[in-house]
Amino acid sequence: MQKVVKQRMMALNGDEAVAWAVKQSDVDVVSAYPITPQTIIVERISDFVHEGEVDLEFIKVESEHSALSACVGAAAAGARAFTATAANGLQLMFEILYITASLRMPVVMAVVNRAPSGPINIHCDHNDSMGARDAGWIQIYCEDAQEAYDSTIQAFKISEDPEVLLPTMVTLDGFLISHTLQNVSLLPEEVVHEFLGTRKVQRIKVPEIFGDKEVPLMLNPKYPLTFGPLDLFDYYFEHKRQQIEAMERAYKVIERVHKEYAEISGRSYGNGFIEPYKTDDADVVVVGLGSTMGTAKAVVDELRGEGKKVGSIRIRVFRPFPRELLRKVLSEFDAVGVLDRGISFGHFGQVYSDLCAALYGAKDAPMMIDFVYGLGGRDMPQKLLKKIFEEVLEAKVKGPEPVFRIRGVR
Amino acid sequence: MAKGFVPNIKQLPKFMKEDPGILQGHRACAGCGCAIILRQIMMARRKPIVIANATGCMEVVTTIFPYTAWRTPWIHVAFENAAAVAAGIDAGRNKLQRAGRFSGDKDISVDYDVVALAGDGGTYDIGLQALSGALERWHNFMYVLYDNEAYMNTGIQRSGGTPFGAWTTTTPVGKKIKGKPLTKKPIVDIVVAHRIPYAATVSPAYWVDALKKFRKGFETEGPAFIHAYGVCPRGWRTDTKDTIKLSKLAVETCFFPLYEVINSEWYLTGPSLTIAKNPDRKKPVEEYLKLQGRFRHMMLPENKWMVEKFQELVDENWEIILKRAKNV
Structure with missing residues (x-):
């Protein structure tokens, strides 16, 4: 090391x-x-x-x-x-x-x-x-x-x-x-x-032109390659499949x-994909992205001071989406509040819908509520975030409906 | 005014056999003028070249995975960005050369000329912004516009390069409006307004003139622009055997004059210079128009005014160029 x-x-x-x-x-x-x-x-x-x-x-x-x-x-x-x-x-x-x-x-x-x-x-x-x-x-x-x-x-x-x-x-x-x-x-x-x-520069084989020689994958007069050819229904799908596999x-x-x-x-961010904060004995957590999750840590501390078992999980890598990991980790909790600083008009926030897909069919899947917040830079003060935590705690008792909530908006 | 490089007709076939750059067997239509331009670019190389090709005919006919007609490094990214991609290649090459990055690797060379290749749609219209930016930034590359005067790849739609009166599928010959009511954008004027060191027009019929100009473009320090005239039998409704004939007539009628612009100074070349000196050799544009189905409606008696109008536009443009030319 x-x-x-x-x-x-x-x-x-x-x-x-x-x-x-x-x-x-x-x-x-x-x-x-x-x-x-x-x-x-x-x-x-x-x-x-x-x-x-x-x-x-x-x-x-x-x-x-x-x-x-x-x-x-x-x-x-x-x-x-x-x-x-x-x-x-x-x-x-x-x-x-x-x-x-x-x-x-x-x-x-x-x-x-x-x-x-x-x-x-x-x-x-x-x-x-x-x-x-x-x-x-x-x-x-x-x-x-x-x-x-x-x-x-x-x-x-x-x-x-x-x-x-x-x-x-x-x-x-x-x-x-x-x-x-x-x-x-x-x-x-x-x-x-x-x-x-x-x-x-990676080397690849192009047997039809260069035989067994491994040639540099770049624009290079020594071994000229063609980038970006027309690619129709007979090969396009295979190339997309390669992209899917590269993401995996x-x-x-x-x-x-x-x-x-x-x-x-000396610096790490959780395991690189997600960064949990005080989740070990938590009943409910809030999940989200970006700077708001720094605020969430302060709110977790505040609520812990009031004796409430809450935690937060920041998703760091959104693509590839750590779906297996999140499926496993989130199944530990009773209720999850999802913070979305984005919206797919006519549907949910993007984090929520991706999480729902990841958790679908999980045995102990938690109830999940989507909180859309902060569009156009609308502030997310500690007070509002605390209220969201409290809503998730309440949902644990009363149930998750409505699962789509917009907060911090007039 | 193209001096220096003189194509050697004895050595060219050998050179092209050893290092063709582009192979036969691509899927360009019979009689395609643009495919000839590609070969002529290859004939004028002083060292290896790397091509950034816009979406369009030449991209589609030379590549369909898993085949390629290119034996030169080649990249296609999108329609409107050939100049921007070429700019990136230029910058990458400069840095790699300066850093001696791959100097120890015998499989890699970063010593080449950069070419951006685009049709009229990719130049006059959707690619104009990227072109202007790359010229202003003074990238060291040669931009070749192969102008077949419409969006041929998508099925003959009018572009900013389509001439007056021409039939296309978006300028049909109707009862009310007959063909394109507007004329061609003066693309070389626009390019020259950037005060780049070298711009020229070429017609594949005059191959010595063309090769000299392509070579000059390669040798230019900074941006060079070549406007190449590319007959499209499919889109112009012309006989495939007439491609070279039309490539000559376009010049002989002064519809497509041959010239070069060196540091903003204009010089006529080849047959255009001859015509400037002997104005009686200028052929009427009707000779050029009548061979093309896209202008067929203009030959009808009631549309004769369109031929006259076309002739006026040609004369106007020719007069402007004559005034500018330093060698007339």
């Missing part, structure tokens, strides 16, 4: 923490377009480049669509590529999100969660990245700036693993994390370099990378 390395503490907000991770991660190409609340990421990376503190190509593109397109081109050329966006920017990338995953390009993107238009709004909710949950990207939702830094570094290692080769989205709550100053521990640059190495293999890789990183940094 490696020893935890000595680290430098800096006062950084979430965006700056991501920029630092990019600076240290031997990224070759950054291609990004500014959008609030992601802008500090592109500003800081620009500072690093213009001061000569990092050697990367920063393509200051004319749109998010081109931002991700250029990342795909760079990744296909054998480079490590990064981009960052939010809300409408992510939506403009939508077409290329699917293509990035389908081409198996290990691009890493920070998504600073912001409510999608309209009406236009710049504050946090999760409907932007939730809209992209089916695009074939790994999704990691962070609780604070430190985790955004740690997860960005981990993301490159996960995405580039030959067993995975899928893009990763690291999300952080707009303003709540992106613009909030925090003490962040930074690993020494050489430690990050050693952890990640430079971008490796990602579980192990995410777990391993999280563990390896914990060994050098």
